[in-house]
Amino acid sequence: MDKQVQNFAVANLRRRPDVVETGGFVAGFAVGTDSPYLNYATPLPGTAPTPADVAALVGAFRERGLLPRLEFAPQAAPLVAGALRAAGFETEAVHEYLVCTPHTYTDPLPGGHHPRVETPATDAEFRALDAALAEAFGGAFAASAEGAARLRRLGEDGGEVRFVRAGDGGCAGGATCSPPAEDTAELAGVGTRPAHRRRGVAAAVTAALTSAMFERGAGSVWLEYSGASSRGTYTRVGYRPGGTRLYVSLPD
Known part of the structure; x- marks a missing residue:
């Protein structure tokens, strides 16, 4: 799976508006x-x-x-990490990734007890989702007009975006999935506002996006997770260990 995930990473970066390919690397x-x-x-x-x-x-x-900065599956390019470290790159993180296939996929909330999952369509819905994800990730990024526009472009460019509406009409949480490439797709940005956690929002949007990718013919969907609690959410949907990804950057 490492090589497939790495091939996906290459294909995904090649979709960027500004791409540089040099010396066996693709930068987006x-x-x-x-x-x-x-x-x-x-x-x-x-x-x-x-x-x-x-x-x-x-x-x-x-x-x-x-x-x-680089992100990659080190087992798919085993000589790269050493070359980068020799140039002064430092490790930011090593994350396990999980993989779901149509054979492992399960409904995490059987019996129809899902929060209602929707696809954003209006500018207000994209802004609300962007704001919800900014809050969910603790201010790692600020809500912005450009962030909302990126979410809209993702859907227009072949990806999938889903959210759960809050009782006040805003957004409780949501997630995105990249356009498929190399017979797989990356599910990312699963986030729920603190006030709406432990209500099945993350499981519902994860299941909806994963199912949507399988309906479009993807052979697998993969994701990374941030802790034991979120890992449990994904395993209930059918995600299983697939490998690791390395994050490195070069300090000034």
Whole structure:
């Protein structure tokens, strides 16, 4: 699964509006933000970078005023981590990823007791979802017009976006899923506002997005998780351990 996830990461970055391919790496840059989570690179599976290759990649980030940063499945490119560390890159995190297939998928809330999951359509709904995710992730990013626009573009570009409406008409929580590539898709950004947690919101949007990808023909869906509680939510939907992903960056 590591190679498939890595091939997906490459294909996903190649969709960005600003893409640089150099020395066995693909870097994708977002428009209108310097967020390191939206501007990063990944290696081609099996690449064996030289110091010059790494330097060229770093240069692509520096000329844009961005932090050089990579995300990848290290087992799919085993020579990359050492080459990056030799150039001064430091580990930010190592995350396990989980994988769901049509054979492992299960309804986490049987008996029809799901919160109602919807697809945002209006500007107000996209803004509400962006604000809910900003709150859910503890201010790791601020709600913004550009954030809401990115959510809309994701749906327009072949991805899927879902949310659960709060009782006051706002948004309780939601999540997104990338357009499929390499017979898989990445589910990300599962977040619930603190006041609406433990009501099945995360499980409901995870199940809805996963099912939507399978209906579109994806052979699997994968995701990363942030803790034991969220891991339990995903395993109830049918997600199982798939491998690890490494996050590294080069300090100034």
